[in-house]
Each structure stands twice: as structure tokens, then as C-alpha cells.
Amino acid sequence: MTGQSSKVVLITGATRGIGRAIAERFLKEGCRLVLVYRSNKMEAAETEKILKKLDADALILQSDLTDSVACRYVVDRTVNHFGQLDILVNNAGTTYDGAFVVMRSEEYELLIRGNICAPILLSLYAAPHLITSAKAGYNSTIVMMSSMAGVTGKEGQVPYSTTKGALIGATRLLARHFGHLGVRVNALAPGFICTDMVKGLDSKMYNHVLKASASPRMGEPHEVASAAWFLASNASSYINGQVHRIDGGFMR
Amino acid sequence: MPMKTLIFDNLDGAFGKALADAWAKQGYCAIDASTKGGVASVLTEISAPHGVVFTESVIDEAALLSKAATDLDLAVDFTESIHQQIIEFLANCRAATQAMMPLKKGHVLALCVDDVAARVLGLPVSPIINHARGSAIKSLSKEYGRMGISYNTVVCQPSQEMGKKSAWRTSRDAMKVYALRYKPMKTSDFISYLLAMLDGPTAVNGGLICLGNGVMEMGP
Numbered sequence: 187m188t189g190q191s192s193k194v195v196l197i198t199g200a201t202r203g204i205g206r207a208i209a210e211r212f213l214k215e216g217c218r219l220v221l222v223y224r225s226n227k228m229e230a231a232e233t234e235k236i237l238k239k240l241d242a243d244a245l246i247l248q249s250d251l252t253d254s255v256a257c258r259y260v261v262d263r264t265v266n267h268f269g270q271l272d273i274l275v276n277n278a279g280t281t282y283d284g285a286f287v288v289m290r291s292e293e294y295e296l297l298i299r300g301n302i303c304a305p306i307l308l309s310l311y312a313a314p315h316l317i318t319s320a321k322a323g324y325n326s327t328i329v330m331m332s333s334m335a336g337v338t339g340k341e342g343q344v345p346y347s348t349t350k351g352a353l354i355g356a357t358r359l360l361a362r363h364f365g366h367l368g369v370r371v372n373a374l375a376p377g378f379i380c381t382d383m384v385k386g387l388d389s390k391m392y393n394h395v396l397k398a399s400a401s402p403r404m405g406e407p408h409e410v411a412s413a414a415w416f417l418a419s420n421a422s423s424y425i426n427g428q429v430h431r432i433d434g435g436f437m438r
Numbered sequence: 439m440p441m442k443t444l445i446f447d448n449l450d451g452a453f454g455k456a457l458a459d460a461w462a463k464q465g466y467c468a469i470d471a472s473t474k475g476g477v478a479s480v481l482t483e484i485s486a487p488h489g490v491v492f493t494e495s496v497i498d499e500a501a502l503l504s505k506a507a508t509d510l511d512l513a514v515d516f517t518e519s520i521h522q523q524i525i526e527f528l529a530n531c532r533a534a535t536q537a538m539m540p541l542k543k544g545h546v547l548a549l550c551v552d553d554v555a556a557r558v559l560g561l562p563v564s565p566i567i568n569h570a571r572g573s574a575i576k577s578l579s580k581e582y583g584r585m586g587i588s589y590n591t592v593v594c595q596p597s598q599e600m601g602k603k604s605a606w607r608t609s610r611d612a613m614k615v616y617a618l619r620y621k622p623m624k625t626s627d628f629i630s631y632l633l634a635m636l637d638g639p640t641a642v643n644g645g646l647i648c649l650g651n652g653v654m655e656m657g658p
Contacts, residue, residue, distance in 0.1 A: 195497025254514045282608055286581060287536050291529050298524050302566075303517035310513040311650070336569075339576025339644065345528060352524060355499075355565035363503055 193324065194268040195313065195418070196260065198222045198251060200280030201233040203330065203381035207407035208275055208414045209233070209244075215415060219244040222251065222278065240258070251278060251304035252296050261311040271315035271326050277331045279350075286344040300413045301349035306356050309371070313341055313364060318381035320368025325420045328364075330357050330373035334433050337375050350375075354429050357414035361427030370426045371416045373418040377433025379405040400435025441467055442488035444545075444636065445480050447530060448472035452600050453628060460629045464637070476526075478533035489545030489636060490534040492527065494572065498562035498598075499624050522628025523567055531574060535582050542586035545636055548575050550593045550599075552654060557597040558612040559601040568593065572646050579644030588643040592632065597648030617652030 193214050199205040200221035206229075209221055219237075221244060223230045230246055237244045245267050249256040263273050279301045282294045309328050316326040335343050336350025354373055361371040378384055378395045384404070387395075396402040410432050417430070418421050449455045449470045458468035466488070477490060497519065502618040506516040531546065538544030550568040557563050572591045581590040595616070598606070606622065613620035628649055635642070648654035 188461055213468070254517070258510075286578065287532055287539070289532070291525055295525065298521055302524070302570075303521050306520070310503075310510060313507060314510075333575070336573045336623075337579075339573055339580055341577060343579045343581035344531075344574055344581065347577040348524060348528060348570045348574040352520070352566050352570035354573075355567070355569030358565045358569075359499055361502055362557070363500070363507060365531075384464050 193217045193272040194220070194264065194270050195273040195275065196220045196222070196264050196271060196308075197277055197437065198260075199224070199274040201229040201246070204376065204379060204407045204410045205277040206233060207411035208256045208277060211408065211415050212273075212418070213240060213242050213244070215419075217273070217279060218268055220260070220267070221246045222249050222260050224248070224250055224278065244413035251308070252299040254307055255305070257304055257307040258286050259371060261308060261315070265315055270319060271312055272319040272326055274308060274312045274316065275331075275414060275418070276308055276328065278304065279331060279333075281343065281346045283342050283346065285342070289345065292435055297345050301346070301434065302352045302356065305353060306360075309356075309360055313369065316369045317364070317367045325423055326369045326419045328369065328371040329359065329414050329417050329418060330371065330377045331428060332357070334375050334377040334436060337429065355357045357429065358427050365426050370422075372422070372425055372427065373429045374413055374417070375429050375431045375433070376410045377405060377431065377436045379407055379410055379432075381407060393436070395436065398437050399433070400437070403434065405432060405434055442637070443467040443468050443469060443486075444488055445471050445477055445483055445484070445488070445490045445534075447477050447492050449493065450496045451494035451549070451551075452597065452625060453551070454491065455593055456625045456629050457491065457549075457632050459495075460633055461636075464633070477530040481533050481537040484537075484561060486541055487534075487537055488546060489547060490530065492546075492548040494549045494551045494565035495536070495567045496562055497523070497564055497567070499566055500557065500563045506585070520566055524570055527567075528574065531578060535578065535585075535587060538587045539582070539585045544587045546575070546578065546587060546589045547632070547636065548572070548591045550591060552593050552595045552648070552650065555595045555613065556614070556649070558609045559605045560595055561596055561600060576644050576646070583643045590635070590642055590645045590647060592635075593648045594628050594655070595622065595644065595654065597628060598622040599625050616654060617651065620651055623649075654656060
């Protein structure tokens with residue numbers, strides 16, 4: 187453990203893929219967890235089972251974070267349950283892919299709410315608690331989950347990449363605002379990670395990823411979780427407002 | 439000389455306004471879509487637009503965030519503002535792309551103001567919208583650049599005219615992050631470059647071009 191024991195961590199999108207890997211990593215480091223999921227009850231039940239087995243001090247909440255009321259609720263519930271909140275991991279995100287010219291705004295309206303409005307709202311609602319934690323001498327942080335699509339752009343993912351780019355801007359803005367209060371805000375931009383989101387990748391694209399990467403393989407969720415842990419821990423205490431690419435050296 | 443029509447989403451910002459004026463001065467047509475029902479509406483009435491320009495955001499996200507952080511009941515107002523701007527921007531990008539695809543040519547240009555220098559000078563900063571635009575433009579370029587449309591984002595440092603004399607004086611040390619003995623460029627310097635970009639050969643597509651004196655970076 188590296189000084190984060192018993193910290194309270196709120197993780198969104200936490201019952202699958204990268205989110206679950208982050209939850210497992212933070213648990214291993216001795217944190218208390220609040221895990222938020224949107225809809226998949228089976229995955230939530232599976233996660234709960236694992237947590238029980240590990241005798242974890244954790245709370246699992248079902249919540250649709252595209253609703254602003256829900257954002258406030260999960261933060262309030264976290265603080266009511268544990269009495270504090272030290273780290274926020276804004277991991278939840280969805281994608282809506284396809285040819286942009288035939289998309290209608292209504293089709294990606296919720297994507298914008300979930301991928302950019304929710305992380306900002308959660309950060310704002312969590313901020314007073316994070317500041318309290320920082321004042322108590324803890325290393326309070328917010329970790330945003332952007333994407334390589336937000337850094338380099340991606341065909342077929344115009345609205346998704348837009349929201350992930352917006353999240354990079356939000357990271358800069360929030361870091362500047364809360365930095366002097368002791369709260370750091372950083373973002374991760376994962377590339378091709380073995381999750382449900384990239385399972386549909388065709389072999390042509392997969393081969394392109396391998397050829398274009400300095401590390402010719404797909405990434406694993408636990409590798410993103412390690413980076414999230416680094417950003418949330420004291421080991422990164424002088425890193426603020428940055429975006430870190432976790433992409434195996436993908437060269438576009 | 440053929441009439442080249444540029445459609446501007448609005449003329450609220452100094453760069454957007456100066457570019458529209460300069461475009462018109464060349465004998466071309468500049469339309470402020472905000473006075474004519476919006477970009478999509480204007481595009482339905484113009485058969486061959488030369489391009490669409492998204493002018494710099496003048497919404498101060500830092501001020502909105504500051505208010506929201508002080509009074510959490512305003513947090514939703516802040517995110518609704520972001521939501522609305524992104525929805526509008528994407529809808530306008532789609533309308534522009536649809537209009538220019540059959541022509542196999544056209545420009546989509548997103549203007550932004552560098553938020554680091556803007557912050558130092560006490561001007562509005564919009565990093566969220568700037569980065570959203572930058573990422574969208576890159577994706578659009580990858581997806582529709584093959585249709586002959588060029589999509590670019592240009593990030594300009596604040597021009598000399600945008601900052602007060604006193605602000606430039608007090609920010610002299612801070613501007614050393616760009617260059618020693620930093621001198622701001624005039625609005626006309628930026629506009630000359632933008633005119634050349636919009637009216638000359640298209641050598642850039644999908645670019646995030648930073649204009650100004652000294653070393654500038656935007657994001658990762």
C-alpha cells in the first residue's frame with residue numbers, strides 16, 4: 187500500500203471493463219469503494235459477489251448519470267455512507283458510432299450528457315468533500331477517462347471523440363480552478379483496450395493497431411487501472427491538469 | 439471573380455468579426471447565420487457555399503465554473519450551457535458536411551482563442567468547447583476529408599487589440615512562457631493567415647494550427 191489506505195473512492199462505470207479493473211486495483215490498495223453502474227444487473231451482481239469474497243468495504247449503486255439529479259445523489263450517498271470522499275474516478279462512458287452525416291442530434295444527446303455533463307457535475311458535487319479531504323492532508327484527486335479518440339480524432343466516432351475532447355478541456359479547467367485548493371484533476375486517454383467497447387473491432391483494424399503501435403498488442407484493463415491508481419496516489423502529487431495516453435505508443 | 443460565400447455561425451468574437459469583414463472586403467460574401475435562423479437554415483438557401491466558419495467562443499467557462507462551484511444549484515446551468523454548445527456545433531458541422539459533400543470541396547474552420555494567454559489577460563476562456571471542437575474537426579477530417587472538404591481548427595493567441603494596455607503590461611512576465619520579449623500580434627496578422635487558408639490551395643486538413651508569437655501548445 188502507498189498511503190491511500192481507507193480512502194473513499196467513487197468510481198463510475200465500475201462493474202465492467204476498465205471500471206471494474208480500476209475498482210479491483212483500488213481495493214487491492216486498501217481503499218473503500220462506491221461503485222456506480224447504469225444498467226447491467228448481472229455484471230453488478232457478479233461484482234458484488236467478488237467484493238463479498240474479498241470482504242471489501244464497498245457500496246454498489248445503480249444510477250443513470252445522464253440525469254443530473256442522479257449525479258448529486260451518488261455523491262451525497264457516498265458521503266452519507268462513508269462520511270468522506272477522497273478520490274473521484276469519472277470512468278463511465280458510452281459510445282455511439284456510425285456515419286456522422288446520417289446521425290440525428292437526438293441519437294447522441296444522451297452521449298453528451300453521460301460523457302461530458304455527468305463527469306463535470308460529479309466533479310462539482312464532489313469538490314467540497316475533496317477539498318475537505320485535501321485540507322485534512324490527503325491527496326485528493328479526480329481522474330477523468332478520456333480516450334485516444336479525443337486526442338487524435340476517430341472516423342465513425344465524431345460525437346464520441348467530441349465528448350472525449352471536451353473532457354480534456356474540462357480537465358484543464360477543473361485543474362486550474364481546484365488546484366490551489368489541493369485537489370488535482372488529470373485525465374487518461376486509453377487507446378485500444380480489451381473491453382466490450384472494442385470487441386467489435388474487425389481484423390483489418392486490429393492489424394492496423396498492431397502495426398501502428400510501438401507495443402504491438404491491445405492493452406489490458408488492468409494497465410489502465412495502474413495508471414488511474416498512479417494519478418490518484420501520492421506518487422503523482424505534482425501532476426495536475428494533464429492527459430496521459432495509455433495506448434502502447436500508438437502512432438495514429 | 440466568382441462569389442465565394444462564407445457562413446459564420448455568429449460574429450460575437452473579435453476574430454470572427456474581423457474575418458467576416460476582411461472576407462467581404464475581398465468582394466466575397468460573408469453571412470452571419472445567427473441573424474438568419476442559424477447555419478443549417480442558411481445552408482438550405484445557398485447552393486454552393488465556400489465554407490463554414492465557427493467563430494471563437496466568447497462564453498467564459500472559467501467564470502461559469504467559478505459560479506457553479508460556489509453555488510452548486512448553478513452546476514446544471516453550467517453543464518447545460520456546454521451541452522447546448524456541443525449539440526449546436528455538431529448539428530452545424532453535419533449540415534455543413536451534407537451541403538458540401540456533393541460539391542466535393544469546401545472549408546470547415548473552427549476558430550478558438552488560446553485559453554492560457556486569455557486567462558493571463560483576464561479574457562474569457564473556453565477550454566471545454568475548444569477541445570471539443572478540435573477533436574470533432576479531427577474526426578470529421580478523417581471521415582469526410584476524402585470528400586474534398588477540409589476541416590481545420592485554428593487556435594489564436596489573443597490579439598493586441600483584444601487585451602487592455604494595462605493587462606498586456608502586467609502580463610509581460612507571464613507571456614514569457616511563449617517567448618522572451620513577447621509581443622502580441624495584431625488582429626490583421628491573424629486574419630491575413632486565415633484568408634490565405636480559406637482562399638488559397640488547401641494544403642492542410644485535420645489540422646490543429648496554433649497561431650501567435652512564440653511556442654504554443656494546446657492540450658496533449
